[in-house]
Amino acid sequence: MTDASLPASSDAPHRASLMQADARTQKRKAAEKRFRMYGIAGIATGIFFLIVLLVSIVSSGMGAFQQTFINVPVFLDPAKLDKNGNRDIEDIKKVSTFGYNPLIQDAVLQQIEQADIDTPLTKRKDMKALISASAAAQVRDTVIANPDLIGETVTFRILAASRVDGYLKDRVKREDVERDKNIDAAHLDIVDALVPLGVIQKTFNLAFITGADASESRAESAGIGVAMIGSLFMMLVVLVLALPIGVAASIYLEEFAPKNRWTDLIEVNIANLAAVPSIVFGILGLAVFIQFMHLPQSAPLVGGLVLTLMTLPTIIISTRASLKAVPPSIRDAALGVGASKMQSVFHHVLPLAAPGILTGTIIGLAQALGETAPLLLIGMVGFIASNAPDGIASGLLDPNSAMPAQIYEWAKRADPAYYERAWGGIIILLGFLISMNTLAVILRRRFERRW
Amino acid sequence: MNDMRIVERDVDTNNVKIAAKGVQVHYGDTHAIKDVDVEIQDKTVTAFIGPSGCGKSTFLRCINRMNDTIDIARVTGDIRIDGEDIYDPRVDPVQLRAKVGMVFQKPNPFPKSIYDNVAYGPRIHGLARNKAELDEIVEKSLRRGAIWDEVKDRLDAPGTGLSGGQQQRLCIARAVATEPEVLLMDEPCSALDPIATAQVEELIDELRRNYSVVIVTHSMQQAARVSQKTAFFHLGNLVEYGETGQIFTNPEDPRTESYITGRIG
Numbered sequence: 001m002t003d004a005s006l007p008a009s010s011d012a013p014h015r016a017s018l019m020q021a022d023a024r025t026q027k028r029k030a031a032e033k034r035f036r037m038y039g040i041a042g043i044a045t046g047i048f049f050l051i052v053l054l055v056s057i058v059s060s061g062m063g064a065f066q067q068t069f070i071n072v073p074v075f076l077d078p079a080k081l082d083k084n085g086n087r088d089i090e091d092i093k094k095v096s097t098f099g100y101n102p103l104i105q106d107a108v109l110q111q112i113e114q115a116d117i118d119t120p121l122t123k124r125k126d127m128k129a130l131i132s133a134s135a136a137a138q139v140r141d142t143v144i145a146n147p148d149l150i151g152e153t154v155t156f157r158i159l160a161a162s163r164v165d166g167y168l169k170d171r172v173k174r175e176d177v178e179r180d181k182n183i184d185a186a187h188l189d190i191v192d193a194l195v196p197l198g199v200i201q202k203t204f205n206l207a208f209i210t211g212a213d214a215s216e217s218r219a220e221s222a223g224i225g226v227a228m229i230g231s232l233f234m235m236l237v238v239l240v241l242a243l244p245i246g247v248a249a250s251i252y253l254e255e256f257a258p259k260n261r262w263t264d265l266i267e268v269n270i271a272n273l274a275a276v277p278s279i280v281f282g283i284l285g286l287a288v289f290i291q292f293m294h295l296p297q298s299a300p301l302v303g304g305l306v307l308t309l310m311t312l313p314t315i316i317i318s319t320r321a322s323l324k325a326v327p328p329s330i331r332d333a334a335l336g337v338g339a340s341k342m343q344s345v346f347h348h349v350l351p352l353a354a355p356g357i358l359t360g361t362i363i364g365l366a367q368a369l370g371e372t373a374p375l376l377l378i379g380m381v382g383f384i385a386s387n388a389p390d391g392i393a394s395g396l397l398d399p400n401s402a403m404p405a406q407i408y409e410w411a412k413r414a415d416p417a418y419y420e421r422a423w424g425g426i427i428i429l430l431g432f433l434i435s436m437n438t439l440a441v442i443l444r445r446r447f448e449r450r451w
Numbered sequence: 452m453n454d455m456r457i458v459e460r461d462v463d464t465n466n467v468k469i470a471a472k473g474v475q476v477h478y479g480d481t482h483a484i485k486d487v488d489v490e491i492q493d494k495t496v497t498a499f500i501g502p503s504g505c506g507k508s509t510f511l512r513c514i515n516r517m518n519d520t521i522d523i524a525r526v527t528g529d530i531r532i533d534g535e536d537i538y539d540p541r542v543d544p545v546q547l548r549a550k551v552g553m554v555f556q557k558p559n560p561f562p563k564s565i566y567d568n569v570a571y572g573p574r575i576h577g578l579a580r581n582k583a584e585l586d587e588i589v590e591k592s593l594r595r596g597a598i599w600d601e602v603k604d605r606l607d608a609p610g611t612g613l614s615g616g617q618q619q620r621l622c623i624a625r626a627v628a629t630e631p632e633v634l635l636m637d638e639p640c641s642a643l644d645p646i647a648t649a650q651v652e653e654l655i656d657e658l659r660r661n662y663s664v665v666i667v668t669h670s671m672q673q674a675a676r677v678s679q680k681t682a683f684f685h686l687g688n689l690v691e692y693g694e695t696g697q698i699f700t701n702p703e704d705p706r707t708e709s710y711i712t713g714r715i716g
Binding site for chain 1: 515517520522545546547548549552553554555557559560561562571572575576622625626628629
């Protein structure tokens with residue numbers, strides 16, 4: 001009270017004109033300006049690298065969505081395919097793909113002769129370098145599905161060899177071909193001549209999205225479809241287990257559990273679990289689910305269980321955060337009219353927290369979808385070379401792969417054609433992740449309520 | 452304090468509704484309520500006044516056991532409603548809270564429709580056998596909450612879309628929908644403007660006909676306007692309890708006098 005009545009000292013700092021910033025103010029302003037600059041620089045760097053990443057992914061991966069095919073009329077010679085001439089399906093099945101190769105090679109050779117191409121490659125086996133090893137299987141499958149075609153000339157769109165495909169995509173260069181045992185410059189001349197005729201064509205490759213993996217030497221027929229099914233099964237397991245368990249655990253911990261040393265300990269441990277490297281969960285899954293419980297290896301069920309363990313902390317943390325964000329006045333209001341604790345939670349708190357819970361769950365799922373390391377440990381890198389309807393990768397207990405594990409496998413393989421497919425797989429995986437995150441944002445926007 | 456308008460009203464009955472004896476509340480190590488004895492009468496508005504942190508809200512929350520929801524709160528002593536010990540282990544707080552309704556400081560309607568806000572209590576307590584009965588309860592409660600005329604055309608509109616005063620009256624309607632016998636109000640007007648306050652105060656006077664109303668307030672004018680009995684709390688003690696008129700004109704305790712004349716608080 002008394003200090004205020006003292007005369008203000010003459011060297012008080014606020015005597016200077018307001019029109020002129022004093023040294024302290026200038027210093028503060030400069031510091032703020034610097035901080036803004038750091039922020040802008042950081043964001044700009046981030047955007048730059050994001051653009052580089054996206055451009056490189058798209059430019060390296062788009063090739064996987066296109067594939068080179070050879071359109072040839074193949075004469076399905078009855079003398080080779082059905083020696084007894086009785087169209088018995090069992091007999092037809094006995095003819096392996098080796099029996100089909102000469103027919104296809106003849107057909108391609110015929111195309112070259114028709115086009116009147118001057119080439120030293122005039123023998124049937126010279127054609128092998130142009131045709132994919134999967135082409136025979138392609139033709140055989142068609143014949144087995146429809147044995148009446150035998151004896152007729154049918155136009156097939158067969159896969160070209162991966163070197164031919166690479167040549168059309170600029171991956172295989174003429175100067176490299178000299179060192180390549182698989183293809184000669186003469187083959188490339190043929191390709192150059194056949195492309196304008198429409199015999200060799202590069203078109204959209206649906207098989208990459210729907211197909212199964214293929215062996216090391218048949219990059220051209222490998223697809224990510226089966227791995228997609230594996231990922232889908234795992235996500236189902238994660239959703240069915242992690243969402244109810246995670247939400248129930250969060251509700252108990254947040255609303256019902258007494259606040260004591262034990263619950264504090266649990267809370268700290270859940271927070272720590274969220275930061276545990278995923279490979280540790282892989283080891284845990286290997287030890288518990290496979291070695292102890294003897295569940296099958298490479299099964300989406302086991303993969304889903306491991307990913308559930310990994311996702312639970314994320315879901316619990318986000319669910320608890322959204323339960324905490326519900327104002328206590330809502331709980332008071334419910335309790336005040338005589339609702340039980342459980343009624344107040346399930347009738348009022350949970351619906352209000354639902355958007356946050358859903359968002360957290362979807363983000364947890366997206367995280368699980370992109371996880372590779374734990375899957376490697378439980379063998380979720382099954383080599384499945386036949387497509388899903390054949391039954392091999394159609395269940396929760398059948399061996400399967402997952403998208404990120406498949407990408408990892410492809411990236412390891414020697415053939416550069418697989419490198420391209422790895423990037424293509426990443427585009428698909430990113431597509432999934434972006435759509436899941438978009439869904440999370442939409443759900444949050446739509447269900448968010450204000451009070 | 453000279454312009455204070457003290458409404459002299461007769462206390463209708465002398466039936467004791469709530470009897471508290473030797474109530475102590477601890478929040479952890481803090482002794483929030485010290486040995487409070489009070490008898491609250493039926494069909495009366497009783498005001499709890501006192502400076503912030505004096506324990507009046509805490510004591511109010513003891514009456515419907517809302518303090519149970521606070522882990523560190525510990526209540527001892529004896530509180531009886533109609534002679535029944537509400538802290539008896541056989542008493543279910545859920546049933547108690549249906550009998551002792553509560554209105555909170557901040558209007559807190561559920562983010563649901565106006566209808567559902569009021570219907571929620573009757574629904575969970577099974578007070579209505581069919582939709583028609585429920586409609587009737589909702590209408591009756593909204594009328595008692597003096598808000599029926601304002602909302603009867605938009606019962607499906609969200610309760611959170613109403614103005615502050617309307618929200619608080621909706622909360623009162625929600626509280627009376629479960630047919631309570633006692634209505635606890637924790638500073639019901641502190642978030643309202645003077646006009647809404649006047650409406651709520653008028654409503655409180657109406658409610659006195661059916662319920663025993665206990666109101667915590669910071670405004671001494673409000674206590675004087677709406678209550679018949681006033682209790683003055685200070686530092687966890689019940690300093691003085693008596694007829695409102697007497698507390699405000701002729702307090703016995705010097706602390707009460709200091710507070711109502713503005714010297715402490």
